[in-house]
Amino acid sequence: MVLDITKFLNRFIDEARDLLGYLGEGVKNLEQGQCDAELINSLFRSAHTVKGSSRMLKLQSIADTAHSLEELLSALRDQKITVTQPIVDGIYQAVDSLSDMVEQLASSQDPNSLPSAPQALCDALLALAAGEKSAPTTAQPLAQPVSMANEVAAAQTSKPQPALASSDSVRLRLESLESLSKLISEVTASHAGLRELVRDAQALKLSWESAQDAVLSKQRFDSLFNNLKEIVGSQEALIYSLHDQAMGLRMLPLKQVFEPAAKHIREVGRMLGKQVSSQISGEHIELDRSIIEQLSEPLVHLLRNAMDHGIEEPQTRLDQGKPAAGLLKLSAWQDGGWVVIELSDDGAGLSLEKIRQKLAKQQLSADEIANMGEQELFNQVFLPGFTTASMITEISGRGVGLDVVKRKVVDDLQGLIEVRSQEGKGTSFTLRLPLSLAMLRVLLVETAGHMLGFSAQYVVELTRITPEQILEVADRNVFVLRNEFVPIFELHQLIGLPNLTNTPGQISKNLLLLVVRVQHEKIALVIDRLVDEHDLIINTLPEHLAHNPLVSGMVNHGYQQLVSLIHVPRLLELARKKHQKTADNSIKSITQQHLLVVDDSLNTREIERDVLEAWGYQVTLAEDGLDGLNKARNGDFDAIITDVEMPFMDGFTLTTHLREHERYKNRPIIIITSREKDSDRRRGIEVGADAYIVKGSFDQNNLVDTIRALLG
Known part of the structure; x- marks a missing residue:
């Protein structure tokens, strides 16, 4: 009887991912000087388990590579050799190679698709285990099973490109499933109660038509109303609880993309011939799976940009008094309803002079460039086609990358991105992302007869002002909000909606203003009233409306009323353009x-x-x-x-x-x-x-x- 191994593959893949993740963390601890016996024993056991499981499933290339790694760890465990940098590099390469093969197996589900074991790497690992001092031969990273959209550099070179990818399966705690099942049972029971109330209403209708006693009919109606109100409130609470549970199941730790980042840095470093170490923190922070899956592309661009543009060559760094190895820090933390991800390097930093020279080549006048502040100049790196690289390489220099990052973060992920830099000392990119795109806190407002939605993370406050508080400055209306001038715009006019109420402007009476912010920039929007504020499910736009950059989604309000969710970063761009047209005059x-x-x-x-x-x-x-x-x-x-x-x-x-x-x-x-x-x-x-x-x-x-x- 031939054993059908296909049904065991997914179990092996999940187990191998966990073990290789542990190996990656362990070798990082080795590199930082933690060389106790228990750590080395646990690394040996992990490699041994991968080898044994892969041999049972006839995954020979994985088994052979894991065996070579096991031999090296066995020599360390038996104290035949001591931890050196070549040994650390060899373990890193072995873990990377095994991870590549596991991901390729996960993508193809076909053991026959795996290539042969990397012989040069296996020989180098065995040589290190025997006490030889040379570093292992650099192994070519395997082609990734997940391709990166818009990765133009990867498409134009024959060399395989590393990519970050999240798993297509997750593990759930048993108590989470039990809690979800309980909630579903309660919702079912509540729905049964609603059916009873429908029958009560039908009976009331029949009795009302034939009833002679109005008082009795009113009592029955009051009872029905109270019961209906109670059960609807109960069901609403259950639905919110059910949604919270479902959202909890969708949440994944940033470890899903942070963990492969260290591997990505090592592989790109080998391709560029640069020494780079990484520090990663905050990988336990959780985000909605849909965001995690889309985060790979911008992180890949930022990592490659830091490696190629930021980190200098080892000798250059030594000449500048820096350590030969560059440092990349990838960290995350939660800030209210946002998750903040920061990628920083200690490299060359952005050159303001090079940015000015590039802008001059793009036909900007000397006055326009001179009037740009430091932060405004830094923000130019997000323009399409913008690059200060003097040469096109396999990694960068084509002017494709940071514009893709901004478009993905701002438009697709409803987030914000900011760059800070100090020439000679390094650069940092900060991404602010919502916890989830499936449900957001939304303010529903009405303006000129139209209802519109604003996600709460962009809203500063609602405030009322008198006509006397409006100042006319630089051809626009502004008011003072806590020591700063904030421009005022009629919301419906700004986005080009007709006034359905046929009422004149409200300049003669108190104004209700919705103040919104993107990073450090604010505008105030004149609205008629605040309709509601709720946690609402965000529906994606249908295909024929997806091209509209001003609308990021739709929400339901009331009885099947669809309301557009305004994309505030695009709204501020409209406000800037509107002022530029008037300022030209x-x-x-x-x-x-x-x-x-x-x-x-x-x-x-x-x-x-x-x-x-x-x-x-x-x-x-x-x-x-x-x-x-x-x-x-x-x-x-x-x-x-x-x-x-x-x-x-x-x-x-x-x-x-x-x-x-x-x-x-x-x-x-x-x-x-x-x-x-x-x-x-x-x-x-x-x-x-x-x-x-x-x-x-x-x-x-x-x-x-x-x-x-x-x-x-």
């Missing part, structure tokens, strides 16, 4: 005077710059007091405009330091802040400010007149 006078604007609010910086540039001033922006002080010392400004409340250094301290500098002893310094107290005004005068303007009563003409008076 501004009349500028001619002056060469150069002003420095210092404010930690992106909105406020941009609005003040628009006002000043409209009058012909050249403007440089600084993001906080310390940044402002550095730019002032390295530049030559005719006047400085600063906020007070800022991180790192407040405006009072900045003014004090500037007055100590020879160049700025007598240059005008203007404080613009929301602080209205006389004590704050006196403090401004004491530290040397020439003017003090309160944002709540801000008038752009007053600002320009003040600057003109001070500059003469």
